[in-house]
Amino acid sequence: MQYFERFNRLFPVWAVLLAAVAAVVPGWFTGLADQIQLLLTVIMFSMGLTLSGRDFARVVKSPAPILVGVALQFLIMPLAALLISMALSLSPELMLGMVLVGATAGGTSSNVMTWLAGGHVALSVSMTMVSTLVSVVATPLLTLLLVGQSVDVPTLGMLASIAQLVVVPVAVGVVVHHFLGERIKPVEPGLATLAMLSIVLIIAIVVALNADRLLTLGPMVALAVVLHNGVGLAGGYGMAKAAHFDERTARTIAFEVGLQNSGLAVSLASQFFTPGAALPGAIFSIWHNVSGSVLAGWWKRRSVRHARSADAAE
Numbered sequence: 001m002q003y004f005e006r007f008n009r010l011f012p013v014w015a016v017l018l019a020a021v022a023a024v025v026p027g028w029f030t031g032l033a034d035q036i037q038l039l040l041t042v043i044m045f046s047m048g049l050t051l052s053g054r055d056f057a058r059v060v061k062s063p064a065p066i067l068v069g070v071a072l073q074f075l076i077m078p079l080a081a082l083l084i085s086m087a088l089s090l091s092p093e094l095m096l097g098m099v100l101v102g103a104t105a106g107g108t109s110s111n112v113m114t115w116l117a118g119g120h121v122a123l124s125v126s127m128t129m130v131s132t133l134v135s136v137v138a139t140p141l142l143t144l145l146l147v148g149q150s151v152d153v154p155t156l157g158m159l160a161s162i163a164q165l166v167v168v169p170v171a172v173g174v175v176v177h178h179f180l181g182e183r184i185k186p187v188e189p190g191l192a193t194l195a196m197l198s199i200v201l202i203i204a205i206v207v208a209l210n211a212d213r214l215l216t217l218g219p220m221v222a223l224a225v226v227l228h229n230g231v232g233l234a235g236g237y238g239m240a241k242a243a244h245f246d247e248r249t250a251r252t253i254a255f256e257v258g259l260q261n262s263g264l265a266v267s268l269a270s271q272f273f274t275p276g277a278a279l280p281g282a283i284f285s286i287w288h289n290v291s292g293s294v295l296a297g298w299w300k301r302r303s304v305r306h307a308r309s310a311d312a313a314e
Helices: 003-007 011-024 033-049 053-061 062-087 092-103 109-117 121-147 153-208 211-242 248-256 262-272 276-301 305-313
Strands: none
Touching: 011 153, 011 211, 011 276, 033 121, 033 153, 033 262, 053 262, 062 092, 062 121, 062 211, 062 248, 092 211, 092 262, 092 276, 109 248, 109 276, 109 305, 121 153, 121 248, 121 262, 153 211, 153 248, 153 262, 153 276, 211 276, 248 276, 262 276
């Protein structure tokens, strides 16, 4: 299992490599466009397999940081996506893709980055779980509210699709974990690898579908994504500190706000809109793992002993 863990830590490398291959040889991946929804289902099912009743109990026992984190998630990221898109004069297609990324839940990579940075892993898992459930309604409604005047947003269709792609596989995974939890625990690194490979393949498919437009769209979208991710990380951390949460909690909220379920955004864009609208999600999937890894490494080197002492004093 250590092999899987080492392999998983190199996620950004695999994402960049396969994206580069897809840009050079798009024909290898364009035929897999219809499999994006299936791949996302695999990711969400894998996430469900790692959740137990204890994770749900944490939501009840410690609601304050979870509620704040989820609220910031659906306030900062959608608005930042819209404002950055307007500032960079992105096309309605790309603006839609940016808002879709911003309106989705926190990504499962936030749990990994939180662990690496010395944050509250249990809190991170709880926030990801709650924001994922909230996203069933929040994602289509926020998309309609922010870009519905310029793009036809099939709100009900998106709501049904998110329920199918997110809630059902997560729920099935939780049920399976309930009955086979002890058997699943030893293979959790392998499940993370399966989810990671699914994300990497989704990225490659979207890059392949937009290969002929990358030279013209890529640099501007990349700039928008970097700014978007940076606002999320900084905003999540800063607002958590302003709310007087301890250092470990602030780091956890920062990752939850800044690291998105961009795979869902890609899936929705591909299903309801255009391949171009999926491009911001694909680039975000690569970048937020790079930035998250760098930030986690930097924070890991900065002691949080004072935070732990404060927690113990409480």
